[in-house]
Amino acid sequence: MIRFDNLPPEVMQAMCTPMHRILAPPPNRTHSSSKSPYPTPPNSSSPSPISPSTLPPSSNASLFLGSLSAIEDPSVLRQNRISVIVQVIDAPWVPPLDEKEFSCYKIPVLDATSVDLAPYLESVCAFIEGSLRSGRGVLVHCQQGVSRSTSIVIAYLIRYKLMSYDQAFEFVLKRRPCAQPNSGFVVALREWENVCRQQRNSSRASPMQSIPKPVRPEHPRRFTS
Numbered sequence: 001m002i003r004f005d006n007l008p009p010e011v012m013q014a015m016c017t018p019m020h021r022i023l024a025p026p027p028n029r030t031h032s033s034s035k036s037p038y039p040t041p042p043n044s045s046s047p048s049p050i051s052p053s054t055l056p057p058s059s060n061a062s063l064f065l066g067s068l069s070a071i072e073d074p075s076v077l078r079q080n081r082i083s084v085i086v087q088v089i090d091a092p093w094v095p096p097l098d099e100k101e102f103s104c105y106k107i108p109v110l111d112a113t114s115v116d117l118a119p120y121l122e123s124v125c126a127f128i129e130g131s132l133r134s135g136r137g138v139l140v141h142c143q144q145g146v147s148r149s150t151s152i153v154i155a156y157l158i159r160y161k162l163m164s165y166d167q168a169f170e171f172v173l174k175r176r177p178c179a180q181p182n183s184g185f186v187v188a189l190r191e192w193e194n195v196c197r198q199q200r201n202s203s204r205a206s207p208m209q210s211i212p213k214p215v216r217p218e219h220p221r222r223f224t225s
Contacts, residue, residue, distance in 0.1 A: 015178045025060050065176050066141045067143065068094065083102055114184060
């Protein structure tokens with residue numbers, strides 16, 4: 001339960017803002033920059049053979065994080081080139097969207113410390129990455145855009161941008177100041193960070209082994225009218 005008393009003004013303002021852009025489309029460049037826009041992976045004394053994923057320069061896809069109110073006006077989604085919605089919510093009052101226009105992937109969980117996010121992370125992160133790489137803007141939302149959706153975006157940054165939990169959380173917090181995963185999700189995300197690091201270390205030890213491509217879920221869940 002979120003307490004609204006004594007919240008800093010910037011947090012209150014963020015909570016009243018339907019969504020924030022977390023990752024913007026890459027700039028069109030003829031020459032690659034030597035400086036990465038993402039933090040350096042933790043505990044890496046030498047360059048990792050796995051680089052942070054980068055989107056095609058021609059892509060207009062952005063990653064957004066927001067609340068339920070972000071999907072109430074489809075015209076706003078269109079203006080921001082959003083056609084993929086990841087819904088981290090279990091509630092009967094979620095408004096339906098046109099399934100011909102929007103692809104919806106739902107994770108039906110409550111914002112509770114007892115909820116286990118681990119079974120969802122690999123699949124949803126791969127789904128987000130695949131959508132962005134195909135040029136489709138993605139919005140990840142929950143009820144208030146504070147805990148559940150923030151946790152999924154952080155998981156994506158850990159998996160595909162090679163951030164630690166702390167780096168990913170700070171990255172998101174600077175863009176949506178009300179972001180705050182619950183304590184149970186924080187534990188799951190730190191464990192997820194360890195899993196991803198172990199995978200990278202394993203790939204480092206076996207450089208000839210091919211890295212499996214992310215697989216889109218077989219049955220993404222969609223809204224029905």
